Structure formats: C-alpha cells, structure tokens
Amino acid sequence: MTNKTAVTSAPILSVLAERWSPRAYDKSYQLTQNELVSILEAGRWAPSANNAQPTRYFVVTREDKNHAAIAGTLAGWNQAWAPDASAIILVGVESTNADGNVNPFANYDAGQAVAHLSVQAHELGLHVHQMAGLDIAKAAEILEVPENIHLIVSAVVGKIAPADTLEGPLHEREVAPRTRKSLDDIVLYGRP
16 A cells, blocks of 8 residues: 655644555445444534534445435546545535524534544545535435435545555556645644
8 A cells, every 4th residue: 555644834633644545445344333423423523613513414335226316416537546446435414503603613623524434444544535526415415315414525534545546647646745835834823
C-alpha cells in the first residue's frame, strides 16, 4: 500500500496524520455491524451547535437493493471506483430547528460529524473518501429522503485495496503524494 502519512510542521495524532482518502477499495470486504455502528457513533458524538444534532445518514451497502442506483448518482470518475467500497453513506441535515427556524450551523455540524466518522473509520483500519459530486435530487428520490432533510454530501467507506487496481489518471492520483497549503497560507491572523 502507498504510504500517505502527512508531513506536518508539528506533531499531530497518528490517526490524523495517516488518514487520507483513497479511491482503491477492496470489493470483497464487507463492513461488520460493529464497524458500521462504531463509525456512526463517532459521527453522532461530534460537537453540535446548541446540541441540535441535525446530521442524518443514509447507509447503502453493496448488498442493498439501491446500491447500483445510488452509485449511479455519483458524478464523473466517482462512478468508476466508489461502488467497490463497502458502503456509500449519504449525509444530510435537518436544516430547521425544532422551533421551525433555519439552523445556520447545520452544514457545519454535518462537516464535523463526517470528520469524526472518518477518523474513527481510520482508527478501525478502514478508509473514507468524501465526495461532493452527487445528483442530490436523484439520490433523495431513490432513498425517499424526507422533505425536511437535505442531502449535502456522500462518502464511501471500506478497506483499501492496492493502487494497481486503478488505471490511468485514477491510479496516478492514488499514488501521488499528499499535499496541503502551508500554515502561512491559511493562518491569516495570529500566525504561529
């Protein structure tokens, strides 16, 4: 497997430094019930503004009758590799609070929940790849998503496979080194 450990300017937790988003997944691996519950629990316990907990998950495993249809809602190249993962998780939010007012932090909370889910998956020896490229309306129709929930992103989870299972540009991206902007580029005030 390709080593994708982040090169950092200060030490960070190894589970964070080693987490990355592969495209090569083991098509034979099935998530255990314990793995699935564990990663969803990590998302559930993520911070949430006013404890509103607006994040909702729709888990579609390869064995699910809707798997091919949901995989078909993914954009572009994602359709070539994402169906090999053990599950596609669509993430949505209840965008209004219990009082009917818009929750301006719903998407932020969902982002934190998916980040926690991703780190927990990595701790379990799994990998998550998040994708914005998704036909939201079609996916919502297929899964009969309630009207008060708005899908915002999808992610796949599973066991990594060798990069050689991918071809062409997908393989090139899989083996390319990880890069990030420098701290000087992203810390605009109070630079360390």
